[in-house]
Amino acid sequence: MNSESYSSTQQFAESRYEGYRFYTETIEVTRMSALAFFEAGRDGHAGKRMYWQNREKTFTLVGLGHAHVLTSDAAQGRFQNIKVDWKSLCRQIVNEEHAVQPVLFGGFSFDPLNDKESEWTNFPQAYFAVPTFQLILKGEQAYVSIHLITEQHESFAEFEALRKERDKLIHAAQVSEVDKYDKPQAIGHLELRKEEYLHSIQQVTDTIKAEEVEKVVIARALKLEFDEKLSPTAALYQVSNEQPESFLFGLEAEEQFFFGATPERLVKVEDKKALSTCLAGSTPRGKTVEKDTELGNALLADPKNRGEHQYVVNMISEVFEAYCSQASVPKLPKLMKIRDIQHLFTPVEGNLNPGATLFDLVEALHPTPALGGEPKLEAMEMIREYEALNRGYYAAPVGWIDAKGDGEFAVAIRSALLDGKEAYLYAGGGIVADSTPQSEYDETWVKFRPMLRALGGQLSDES
Numbered sequence: 001m002n003s004e005s006y007s008s009t010q011q012f013a014e015s016r017y018e019g020y021r022f023y024t025e026t027i028e029v030t031r032m033s034a035l036a037f038f039e040a041g042r043d044g045h046a047g048k049r050m051y052w053q054n055r056e057k058t059f060t061l062v063g064l065g066h067a068h069v070l071t072s073d074a075a076q077g078r079f080q081n082i083k084v085d086w087k088s089l090c091r092q093i094v095n096e097e098h099a100v101q102p103v104l105f106g107g108f109s110f111d112p113l114n115d116k117e118s119e120w121t122n123f124p125q126a127y128f129a130v131p132t133f134q135l136i137l138k139g140e141q142a143y144v145s146i147h148l149i150t151e152q153h154e155s156f157a158e159f160e161a162l163r164k165e166r167d168k169l170i171h172a173a174q175v176s177e178v179d180k181y182d183k184p185q186a187i188g189h190l191e192l193r194k195e196e197y198l199h200s201i202q203q204v205t206d207t208i209k210a211e212e213v214e215k216v217v218i219a220r221a222l223k224l225e226f227d228e229k230l231s232p233t234a235a236l237y238q239v240s241n242e243q244p245e246s247f248l249f250g251l252e253a254e255e256q257f258f259f260g261a262t263p264e265r266l267v268k269v270e271d272k273k274a275l276s277t278c279l280a281g282s283t284p285r286g287k288t289v290e291k292d293t294e295l296g297n298a299l300l301a302d303p304k305n306r307g308e309h310q311y312v313v314n315m316i317s318e319v320f321e322a323y324c325s326q327a328s329v330p331k332l333p334k335l336m337k338i339r340d341i342q343h344l345f346t347p348v349e350g351n352l353n354p355g356a357t358l359f360d361l362v363e364a365l366h367p368t369p370a371l372g373g374e375p376k377l378e379a380m381e382m383i384r385e386y387e388a389l390n391r392g393y394y395a396a397p398v399g400w401i402d403a404k405g406d407g408e409f410a411v412a413i414r415s416a417l418l419d420g421k422e423a424y425l426y427a428g429g430g431i432v433a434d435s436t437p438q439s440e441y442d443e444t445w446v447k448f449r450p451m452l453r454a455l456g457g458q459l460s461d462e463s
């Protein structure tokens, strides 16, 4: 790879491999609004935009356009397909000396074997892309990269044209007035298959009491209707305001947009250090400090929720024992308090074994018993049989990996799919022997709240 640096803040690289030419260039820019950069791509890159911000707000990624797309519809092996394709591609585009690396962003479906009719018409079983224009906000720094991967031999003119478009996108974002986007207003509000959901809780608890499984997560969906197609930028802006203590993600696939604000990290790998989160067991926040503390302490002491949580701790610990050294897991959970809800929370960390990768951990962890159940395969079978929906990308891994192998995936809960003038919202809960249909139904309403407020939906009068 012949690379030269034009200046301290402009890094360019070109390489050739098997008839392809790879151009990447990164420039450091003054900080700008990530949402404004995302919005700047609305016309030129509609259907090919990506958004990610970590919980700590120390890392934000925006992608506009697709320089390269990796998909898989394999029922088995989709994680390894994406891993192998990415490994062969990033060998060509990694630039050890560059300030930031090319990033692959996307997500996986929850269950390729779920063949129920679905609203997820534009999403394959695995869907990732290297963006043509990549904005990374890291700490106080801001970088914009261009990626061009082409079979054309005379392609530098195409790259020069991308440089011009990059400068226009940066200008549009930097002069963007305010980061304020109107709140949508739902005109219709439908609980999909509510009675089937309530009946499924009873069926699952009966099966658990018959000792055929120990835990199964069952989810349900709401459908909101609007009088106009929603803006993905406005949706991201509103949901990040409703639940700031979360990962923020957005993934366009043609006309559809999947997004959310999730508190749940699946796994992060940085400099060979791996981190995960056990999050299961829930109760609402209290309206006063005293009530909130009382509810939190009751959650910590509640056998049903502690049992629900322990399945997740056991499974993630086993995965970390297998793929990491020096895995560390606190003996007792703490409380993760976010705006509407508080969860039992146990962080897990370890040092990645040589040869193990982020995608290996994503595959081994998905789904944790917080989203699937225990035992995993039996719980997945019961979800297919009793859950009255096709989850699509809800509750599945969404995230990014760079060309050096660092990256982070979250679990795509507290999320919604925008589809024209409709939005599908998803929420579920861990069903164990002591679950009741009403208590789990109430728990899903609490989980729906941030997205319902963000989209101008009505909160249940029961919640």
Ligand SMILES: C=C(O[C@@H]1C=C(C(=O)O)C=C[C@H]1O)C(=O)O
Binding pocket: 217, 219, 264, 279, 280, 281, 282, 308, 343, 370, 371, 395, 413, 414, 426, 427, 428, 429, 430, 447
């Ligand atoms: C399944 C969801 O949440 C998961 C289930 C939880 C529970 O049952 O207590 C808590 C956090 C999440 O791991 C959801 O939000 O849809």
Ligand SMILES: [Mg+2]
Binding pocket: 280, 281, 282, 308, 429, 430, 443
């Ligand atoms: Mg629960």
